[in-house]
Amino acid sequence: MDFAFTPEQEELRAQARAFLETHPEPSWQELAELGWTGVSVAEENGGAGLGFLEEAILFEEMGRALTHAPFWSTVAVVLPALPGDLQAEVARGEASWTLASGPLVADLDTATRIAYVGGDTIWELDGAEREILQTNDVTRPLGVVSGGAVGRELGSSELLPQLRTRSLAALALEACGVGSRALELAVDFAKERHQFGKPIGTYQAVSHPLATTLMELELGRSLALFAAWCIAEDDARAPLAAAAANAHCADAAVAACERSIQVHGGIGFTWEHVLHRLYKRALGIQAWEASVGQLRAEIADHLLGGGA
């Protein structure tokens, strides 16, 4: 029983944090050169042949850095549905993808190609018109597609539950990153900001909600890493673990941002501060794929049998 990252994995995290801090909008080519787009692509297709645990580190770090790139939509969602040659293109940084599984589609501003579900098959959608909508989270805008032609057949729609599980887990990991950064900002601020002659972090009305935030985020990180491990190991518990992780982490990240805004006072409410962008990413994670209430309903069905 070992629930710790290897030194190589820790090194990947350090590398990701350093790069993403200075590159909020990395090009897909830059991410490919770092080896990240092909982390889980087989070596014969030009990838690193690693797995979801390494990708998990990148999802968390990209949440933390509010990275604006189609990494989640390509790597978490579409990649396993792609045939080997198209995976090789992703690894080389020549293509990025998003999945049009409902009326709203994420990352249409950055993803180069679009997959969609038609009947029992996942296809490429060629030459569709893209409209980017105004969205709360500008680092992951949503849009709509229209027109276009059926392109290459990518895979069976039987893959969709697996793609959803990966997406839920990846968003849970992003949420851990978002929430942790919001907490760190709050802690730094509470140490520096003085009122009534003391740092405000001295007051338990300030420090205790931050302690609760740390607890919720660490509990969430455990759930998200367990889900990631299940996915990496093809463990049958993966769908339930990903649903649990997403339900907990999305709420924890939103709460972390809200408490951080409160601790910052007026400055946390301003447009110039980064907090509102973290908050909007957290709200976006909470809204995407399935609401936390829907996920808990699925878990309740599993535990208690069909709906009441």
Added chain:
Amino acid sequence: MDLRDTPDEARFRSELCAWFEANLPAGLRGHPGGAARFSDDAVRDWSRTLYEAGYVGLTWPKEYGGGGKPYSYQAIFLEEMARAEAPQHLGVIGLGMAGPTIIALGTEAQKARYLQPLLSADEIWCQGFSEPDAGSDLSAVRTSARLEGSKFVVDGQKVWSSYAHIADWCILITRSDPASSGHAGLTYLIVDMKAPGVEVRPLRQITGEAEFNEIFFDGVEVPVENVIGDVGGGWQVAMTTLLHERGTLGFALTAALEVTVGKLIELARDRGATPVQRDAIAREWIELQALRYTAYRSLSALMKTGIPGPEGSILKLQWSEAMQRVTKLALELLGPDAQLLADNAPYGGYWQHAQLRSRGNTIEAGTSEILRNIIAERVLGLPRSR
């Protein structure tokens, strides 16, 4: 990262399951119902059976009668013991607090004298830390220890002491320097609970049962060789004790919550639940998984460093608040039946007792307020609040 048992751990787990199946007396499985408790004698016999099978002190050094195994074995033991619904060893305070403190800071003579009978449940330990005026602020203890030749003379009062009514020994924090205050001038003693001048009075609690006791010390003589650590250095010894209390607790807590959440799910299947209640049950199941995997992460860190980290406070905080939510949710599912007690009540009054008992969970072994201070100050690095 690999969350599977190693082949050796898997073998240990399957042998252990089979052993519980074969050796746990039917009368000791599960819960005796309501505020009833298994008799101390029956649990002592069971503890001895566990000891003879080699399942007590799994991680303790072999030279002191332990198993010399990695911490993961203790985690597996606690998980399977909870799943078998077996009662825990009677010597909870000895195994979790006194023993680890003696191993870490005791003399060779103390290790040779106390550890083996502690493991075999031949001797039971209690803890004399809290006083009427020293609760969360443990450094305010006033129970005095006056050095007279080769012995200390102890006078004072301790409170909230589990097992004191059957204990042979007490780990006692005293003020040995009457001029001192705060963390200085404290001395940590091993006190014979059968010595003249020791009086134990049970405290009846909110559930109606008496788990805790007051202990009065009136001129109790304690030989100087019963000091653990240095005279005047009792605070450091006490911190070692509390570190171990919180460090090895995660799996026991997860196991206890797993049993309770399992019963909640059973209750909801039996009696039905509204959509809102189903949502709340799913939430508690998620929180249980979160506690479990956080205990795993904390175990991995413990196995690397050998010392429990302050993040153990997260486990206790989460567990105690979860126990309160889960048991209250169960009462909601029971409806008016929730007011019934003991034999009149569904499930033998398990939930009525468990709900009231859970109010103590956020008070005992560090209140939630103190735990949030610890997280704020030692994990987040915020300035001290006092």
